[in-house]
Amino acid sequence: MKLLELLGYFNYWVFAILLAVGLYAVISKTNLIKKLIGLSIFQSAVFLMYITMDKVEGGTAPIIQAGVENPIFSNPLPQVLILTAIVVGVSTLSLGLAMVVRIKECYGTIEENEILDAD
Amino acid sequence: MIDLALDILSWILLTLGGVCVLIGGIGGLRLPNFYTRIHAASLTDTMATLLIFIGIILQAGFTLASLKLFAIMLFLLLTGPTATYALANAALLSGLKPGPGRSGLKPDAGTAKDKTKENSPE
Amino acid sequence: MIYIFALFLLTLLVITAIAIVRAEDLFVAVILTSIFSLLMAINFFILDAADVALTEAAVGAGVTTVIFLCALALTGDREKPQKEGRKGGQKIALVIVGVLALLIIYSTFDNPQLGDPDAPVHQHVAPWYLEKTPQYMDFPNVVTAILSSFRGYDTLGEVFVVFAACIGVLFILGVSPPRKSMQVNVKQSGLRHHLIPQVVGRLLIPFIVLFGLYTQFHGEYGPGGGFQAGALIATGVILYALLEGEAEALRAVPRRVLLGMVVGGALLYGSVGIVCMLMGGAFLDYSVLAADPVWGQQLGILIIEAGVGMAVCGALLSIFHAFAARERVS
Numbered sequence: 001m002k003l004l005e006l007l008g009y010f011n012y013w014v015f016a017i018l019l020a021v022g023l024y025a026v027i028s029k030t031n032l033i034k035k036l037i038g039l040s041i042f043q044s045a046v047f048l049m050y051i052t053m054d055k056v057e058g059g060t061a062p063i064i065q066a067g068v069e070n071p072i073f074s075n076p077l078p079q080v081l082i083l084t085a086i087v088v089g090v091s092t093l094s095l096g097l098a099m100v101v102r103i104k105e106c107y108g109t110i111e112e113n114e115i116l117d118a119d
Numbered sequence: 120m121i122d123l124a125l126d127i128l129s130w131i132l133l134t135l136g137g138v139c140v141l142i143g144g145i146g147g148l149r150l151p152n153f154y155t156r157i158h159a160a161s162l163t164d165t166m167a168t169l170l171i172f173i174g175i176i177l178q179a180g181f182t183l184a185s186l187k188l189f190a191i192m193l194f195l196l197l198t199g200p201t202a203t204y205a206l207a208n209a210a211l212l213s214g215l216k217p218g219p220g221r222s223g224l225k226p227d228a229g230t231a232k233d234k235t236k237e238n239s240p241e
Numbered sequence: 242m243i244y245i246f247a248l249f250l251l252t253l254l255v256i257t258a259i260a261i262v263r264a265e266d267l268f269v270a271v272i273l274t275s276i277f278s279l280l281m282a283i284n285f286f287i288l289d290a291a292d293v294a295l296t297e298a299a300v301g302a303g304v305t306t307v308i309f310l311c312a313l314a315l316t317g318d319r320e321k322p323q324k325e326g327r328k329g330g331q332k333i334a335l336v337i338v339g340v341l342a343l344l345i346i347y348s349t350f351d352n353p354q355l356g357d358p359d360a361p362v363h364q365h366v367a368p369w370y371l372e373k374t375p376q377y378m379d380f381p382n383v384v385t386a387i388l389s390s391f392r393g394y395d396t397l398g399e400v401f402v403v404f405a406a407c408i409g410v411l412f413i414l415g416v417s418p419p420r421k422s423m424q425v426n427v428k429q430s431g432l433r434h435h436l437i438p439q440v441v442g443r444l445l446i447p448f449i450v451l452f453g454l455y456t457q458f459h460g461e462y463g464p465g466g467g468f469q470a471g472a473l474i475a476t477g478v479i480l481y482a483l484l485e486g487e488a489e490a491l492r493a494v495p496r497r498v499l500l501g502m503v504v505g506g507a508l509l510y511g512s513v514g515i516v517c518m519l520m521g522g523a524f525l526d527y528s529v530l531a532a533d534p535v536w537g538q539q540l541g542i543l544i545i546e547a548g549v550g551m552a553v554c555g556a557l558l559s560i561f562h563a564f565a566a567r568e569r570v571s
Contacts, residue, residue, distance in 0.1 A: 007244070008356070009352070009355070010248055011247075011251065012346075014254060015345075016342045016349065017258075018255065019342065021255075021262055022258070023341065033267055034262075034270065037270055037271070037309075040274065040305070041262075041274075044301075048281065048284065051290045051293060052355060053362050055356050056357075056358050057355075057358060059289060061289045061290070061291040063291070063381045063382050063462075073383070075362060076384045077367050077370065077387065078362075080387045081395075082293050083292060083384075083468060084388075084396065086293070086296050086297055087399055087553065088399060088403075090305055090308075091403050094560045095409045097309065098413040098414050098560075098563070100316060101312055101567065102414070
């Protein structure tokens, strides 16, 4: 496969690597805030994959200018989905952080193994 | 003719701006002390901003886009040095003393938390 | 040529993500997360997604960092080192995620090339949207048209999710903690010795709020819309709270006003839908709102974007105040 074709897949490979990094942080770190940070990396990797799918070669942002003949636009639909997803992501993150704060007050620690031992 | 002169001028300005960013980056990595590293970072905030933005404004001509670029440049020039000042002030109040060489150990965890707590009222 | 820059940015993203996972000091991890969000926003802009880049920069690199720092101030700063028994478990986790990444990389060889115009995702719905937006709605930004009108149900659900998260955080953090610590002496709230940021902040906050309002009302003509505007105005008020102290910010925008904004925004969106039903169309069918269907669509989109902006701003500010008003219990 030619080098240029290989580079065309680079976005997808970065998506796979970021997914793996985020998942590793979620499943193997014991600190709760580190898990939440890993979750947000995981979400950002998924956003990257959707927005990668929407690019059209030689296209521009999907804003219709008057008087331009035969324009090529990038696909607007994944952008709409990801706009919703970003805001939902920050909502769940703030709710998770509120729960971490309460856990710290009740158990005195935010390391997962100590919380499980205390129960 | 004037187009060519504008192009050459903006090429020179953009290249100089890029060189300033590179120098700031190298300084941020290689200088020994925290306070010296902030000096290097603030070079990126001010000098490189000026050069790169004026280079782009010359390319954009006299349109609405160049007025917006000018406003962004003004905003960056105001907030960049303020952020550098706030960083240096926070470090000084946490106990990191400026001095030659690799002076100034990391402040211990207790004082760092007091810094963040003073923002919430009691 | 710009693809080489995109490749460079993607490599930086991977390096930053690995540095985040390996950092033991949580403060460092949070700052690196905000750098990660900014790099992601630049990447989105290179891939022609202007609205998404604006939202990711405003919400991801701005508000998420502030909320993380508030939570960090209330809990610990460092991650404790792993105990010996976990080391084996960590190696197994590494092997599992490595195999997962290799499987996904193997499966992406079937994907269409980046930017291929014949890819299946560009075929059926997207050209229909691009063609029908000038016909039904007659304004330039297609993403806002799809977000508020063609897929208005999704955005309604999203406003309700933001509302639910705000209510959830207020339920969890609205109760005062058990007072185990001794009485903390009353310091002046706000930053002391910080005259320069206060002066510069007071100079810039009106312009930040003005830019937020500009983004709200120009969502139809360029990148913008309700979410970005709500996040920007919330950022302006959070800056005011950081500089002058939380009590001053609560006097400027009281809690009742914030709750009113959240509830009012969600209600506004829902009631526009019900008014459309009362005037004879379907739920959220804006063309019946005025005599001319195109003007009806524009009016409907204007009102619901205002509702979305109010709801997002009120929710983000309520969440910030809920975290900031909490005392730390050691």
